[in-house]
Amino acid sequence: MLRVKIVCTIGPSSTDPDTLAQLIDAGMNVARINMSHGDHDFHARNIHAIREIAQERNRPVAILVDLQGPKLRVGVMQPGGVPLTAGEELILTTEDIIGEPGRVPIQNKEVPSSIERGRLDTQAQAAGEAQERILLDDGLLELEVIDASETTVRTRVIVGGILEDRKGMNLPQTRLTVPSMTEKDRVDVDFALEHQADWIALSFVRTAADVHALRKVVQSRAPMGRATPIISKIEKPEAVDNIEEIVQASDGLMVARGDLGIETSPEAVPMIQKMIIARCIDTDKPVITATQMLESMIRNPRPTRAEASDVANAVLDGSDAIMLSGETAAGIYPVESVQTMANIAQEAERVRSVTRPHYRPSQQALDGFFGAPATGSEKEPDSNAKDALSVAEAVSQATVDTARNVGAAAIIAPTARGATAKKLARFRPSVPIIAVTPSHLVYRQLALYWGVFPLMGQRMNTIDEMLEDAVRIALRAGFVQQGDVTVVTGGVVGGVPGETNLMTVRRIARVLMHGQGVGNRRMSGRVVRLRPGQDPQAQEIQRRMMTTQDILVAEELNQVSMELVYHAGGLITAESAPDSIAALAAVELGIPAILQAAGEWDELVDGQTIVIDARTGNVYEWDL
Secondary structure (H helix, E strand, C coil): CCCCCCEECCCCHCCCCCHHHHHHHEEEEEEEEEECCCCCCHHHHHHHHHHHHEEEEEEEEEEECCCCCCCECCCCCCCCCCCEECEEEEEECCCCCCEEECCEEECCEEEEEHHHHHHHHHHHHCCCCCCCEHHHHHHHHEEEEEECCCCEEEEEECCEEEEECCCCEEEECCCCCCCCCCCCHHHHHHHHHHCCCEEEHHHHHHCCHHHHHHHHHHHHHHHHHHCCCCCEEEEEEEEHCHHHHHHCCCCEEEEHHHHHHHHCHHHHHHHHHHHHHHHHHHCCCCCCCCCCCCCHHHCCCCCHHHHHHHHHHHHHCCCCEEEHHHHHHCCCCCHHHHHHHHHHHHHHHCCCCCCCCCCCCHHHHHHHCCCCCCCCCCCCCCCHCCCCCCCHHHHHHHHHHHHCCCCEEEEEEEECCCHHHHHHHCCCCCCCCEEEEEEEEHHHHHCCCCCEEEEEEECCCCCHHHHHHHHHHHCCCCCCCCCCCEEEEEEECCCCCCCEEEEEEEEEECEEEEEEECCCCCEEEEHHHHHHHHCHHHHHHHHHHHHCCEEECCCCCCCCCCCHHHCEEEEEEECCCCCCCHHHHHHHHHCEEEEEEEHHHCCCCCCEEEECCCCCCCCECCCC
16 A cells, blocks of 8 residues: 555546546546646536546545646747747737747736846846846746836847747746736636535745635635635745745645746755655645656656656655656556556655655754754754644654554544544554544545545544444455554544544454344443253353343343343344344343354353444454
């Protein structure tokens, strides 16, 4: 089972229901709906198909709606594109024209004025600094700004090539004044909420204010203020500068390395990636590493060795999820791309150290990189000097430590809103986190978190019922087996979400017998075994010694032995009729009973302690 999750972008190559099913089977945990391409009808059909197929397969698959944001693009070019030659001048204009040699349109009307203001503010030419650059088509084409007005930018081509329709444009040295959300984004948010998206990703985030603005829109337009969680995409230098406030304001982050590498520099991206992942782990926020992970598989059936290393390193860095973009949206090998990514990730996780599960930069490196004062020595900080943990964090950390120390097969976390599972994921346990929730929304949202395997459960009335139900569901799903040791954790503070404050170690008891339960109770007690043909005098001795803490075990019952039932606290019998004397007596006395019992009769001996559960019809061996 992969701990890291796989995000797949859905596009023309992956909309066929058979392909979607294969993507899920290959390991897709999150389906990314890219609002930069396609219309609402196209995306609605895909969301419906994904949900339907995931339900058929009993698999949690989250829907991530990725807003386009204020992406800068050129307009439409002449047929065949516009050739750019190094050394020639090129005018960028806000006029609605068809691009031609020497003059091409740009879609955003504020670009020329933003460049003009930036040049006046910095007085770059007077200071003798390098000319301002404009990068086109993911940085493949480069322009140098000569001057700018309110509607045009005059540039010189530094790196030439063919400029095609609607290619992206980056201005790494210009601080744009455009809002983080466009009118299109607002319409797309309504679409996301209407279709109950599990996550919404905000593009080109610069400050926490951008995140707050989207959250305000979501809360005002969502049914009953449904708080759809927000993932902030880090792809601007300003976002790196303001990473602390953005992490705090967001529900998760995406390291969008495409635009980030253009806006900063390729050599800066690896360390930015590692630092952001470390910050997210520290704050219980899921983090997605994205862009060009298996780029060559858009056309080729196998990845390059560098791409394989990139995927493995993202896993070792501690990413919650790794993402495929064009590989699954528009590539020739969408399913093979997911299978390849899963295989690489599995190998990376296989060699992962249990005591040091992911690369962790030193605190000095973290502080120095993000601009905070770096103090102290180069060595790792003393773990005893860390800030005090909250109760929920301390219990979660203790749960992970206990699971390792007792050799647990899994951590089982019943959770209403997912907070317990999220806290556990922060500590990257070496065993699966089985999150049992009654909420379909939480069930899907948790599909993004590292090491969390969500299962659907029911709301329970008591703490014991909640814990027992979670263990039973994990057992039925095959995550744990009879005899396995598990650590169960959850929150028992009424009405306070996220207050994880309970931990217990449980061994999953072996089922000795199974039958039809009568009554809605569970009890443990001492076996009093009544065997066929037993001497009446022996039965009388049993009757005198029997208490309501005892469980009468009798394959057959007659009128004489029925007297023992009225002194017992529970009953196990092979009788099958629901209107039998035994069944009626159990109902009358309010004791749990197992009728039509079948199984290991010989293992039930006098004095043995067992557990009977009338709700499931099971008889378990007693486990301290």
